[in-house]
Amino acid sequence: MQGGDEWYQEELDLGWAFPQSGLVLPLPGNADKLVLLNTEVDLIEVEGVLKVVGENLFYSEIDKTAAEGKGAVTLRKELLLNGTLDVGKLSACRHANGRDWWVILPAFNSNRYYRYFLTPAGIELIGIQEVGEAVPTGLGQALFSPDGTKHVRYNGISSTAGDYVTIYDFDRCTGLLSNFRQGNYEKEGTGGGATISKNSRYLYIMASLDLYQYDLLAEDIEATRTLVADYDGHLDPLPTTFFQGQLAPDGKIYIASNNGVTSLHVIHNPDADCPDCRIEQHGIELPTFNAFSIPNQPNYRLGPIDGSPCDTLGIDNIPLARWRYEQDTLEPFQVQFYDLSDYEPTDWLWDFGDGSTSTDTLPQHTFPGYGTYEVCLTVSNANGSGTQCKELEFTMPNSTAEEEQAEASATAFPNPFQERFSLSLRPGWLPVNAWVEVYDAVGRRVHRQPLRAGVNGVELVGQAGGVYVWRVVQCGQVLGVGKIVKL
DSSP, rough: OOOOOOOOOOOSSOHHHHHTEOOOETTTTTTTTEEEEEEEEEEEEETEEEEEEEEEEEEEEEEETTTTTTEEEEEEEEEEEEEOOOOSOEEEETTTTOOOEEEEEETTTTTEEEEEEEEEEEEEEEEEEEEEEEOOOOOEEEEETTTEEEEEEEEEETTTTEEEEEEEEEEEETTTTEEEEEEEEOOSSSSSSEEEEETTTTTEEOSSSEEEEEEETTSGGGGGGGEEEEEEOOOSSSBBOOEEEETTTSSOEOOOOOOOOOEEEEEETTSOOOOTTEEEEEEEEEEEEEEOOOOOOOOTOOOOOOSSSTTOSSOOOOBBBBBEEOOOSSSEEEEEEEEEBBBBOOOEEEEEESSSSEOSSOOEOOSSSEEEEEEEEEEEEEEEEEEEEEEEEOOOSSHHHHHHHHHEEEEEEESSBEEEEEEEEOBBBSSSSEEEEOTTTTSOEEEEEEESSEEEEETTTTSSSEEEEEEEETTTTTEEEEEEEOO
16 A cells, blocks of 8 residues: 555564554544554563563554555554553444544553544543553453443463453443453463454453353353363364454454464354354364464444433434344254344344244244245334345256256355365355265265355365365256365
C-alpha cells in the first residue's frame, strides 16, 4: 500500500511476529478512513534474564479511497506512547454511544492499563488505571467479550510459573475496569490464548496442551473451569497445540497453533456448554503454513447501550439478521439452525418455506422432502427489524448426470494437501444419500464417506503421495469430479 513500506524498523529484527501487536478500527464518523494502531517488541534484561516485551504505541490513518481505491497511508506511525508494555494484547471495545472506541493496553509486569479514546477528532490518552494485582508479562491474548461487559487477559509464563487468567468487568461508558479476578494454573508447553463465544457467556482458554471452558455468567467463574480437550498428539508436521483463537462471523471459534502448521482447530458451537460446544481438532486445512497468526478483531457490530447516560448520539440498535445451518448426516432432511444476528434483537421468527415457523433462537427443523425452500429469519426489537433469506435445496438427481453436475458442484482445497483436504459443496445444496469417493492413480477406491451441506473434511492418512481423483456421487450418479495432489 502507498505509504505502507518498511513499517517495522527496530533493532530486534522480528517484524510483526508477535500476535495482537496490531489493531484496525474504523475512524468514527468517516466511512472512508481506517485507524491502524500498532506496538513493537524489544528485548530487555529482567533480573539477569532477557525477556521479550512490548514497546511503544503508534497511530496511523488509512484512506480506503486513495490511490484509485487501493488505499494509502495518510498519517504514518504517529508516536502515542513511549514505554514498556506487555507483549501484544491490543484490545478495543465500542463506547456505549455506539460510535466511538475504547482502546486499552497493559503495561509490562504490572496492574496498570493505558486507556485511549478514539473519536472523530482522533485519539487521546484518557488516563492510566491501576486495578487489581500485577499480571506477569507473557505470551498470550487480551480481549473484550462481544457484549463489552468483560475484559479477559491470558498470560502464559512458563511450565514452572504456569499461566494467568485475569478477568475484569468493563464499563463501556467510562472505559474503566473493575472486579479483578485472577487464577494461576500449572501448564505444559508455551504460549496460549483466550476467546469468548458470541453470546458472551463462555470463555475458552487455550493453554498449549489443554483447552478449557469457563462460564462468565456464573457467580464463581473460576469454579466453572472445565477441561474441554487435551491436545491429541497430531503432527502437521509439527505439534498442532492450542494457541490463540478468534470468534468468526459464522459464530464459530477458530484456533491457531504455536507452531508452523497447515490447520486450525474449530469450536463449532461455542455458545453451548461443553461437550455440546463440539471441538474439532485440526478441523480446517489451510493452503499454506501458519505460525501463531490469528486475526485481532473486536466486535465491530456492537451498538450503543440504549437508554444509558452515554447514549447521547441518537444511534439505535436496529437488528441485523444473520444465520447459518448444519445438516444432520444420518437424517439429511433434518437441519439445525443457528442465529448469528447482531444489534440486540429481542424477537425471532423463522419461516422455513414449507408452511412451518419457529420463534426459537436455535431451532431444529425437519423438511418434508426433496425441493427448494426459501428459509427466512426476521429479528426485531423496539427500534426495528431485519430479515435474511437463503434458499436451501434438497435435490434429487436428474436422469442426465451432466445436468446435475453443474447443479451440485464441489471444490476441494488445499491442493496439494498433507493428510487431509476439505470438500466444499455449493452453498445452499443439502445432499441426500450423497458420498465422496476418492480413487488413486490406478483407479482403486481408497476412501468413501457420506456428505453433508457445507465443508466436509476428507482424511487420507496413510495413503502414498501422488495424484488422486475425488468424485461426488448421489444415488449412483456422479455429480462432480476433480483431481487433488497428496504431498
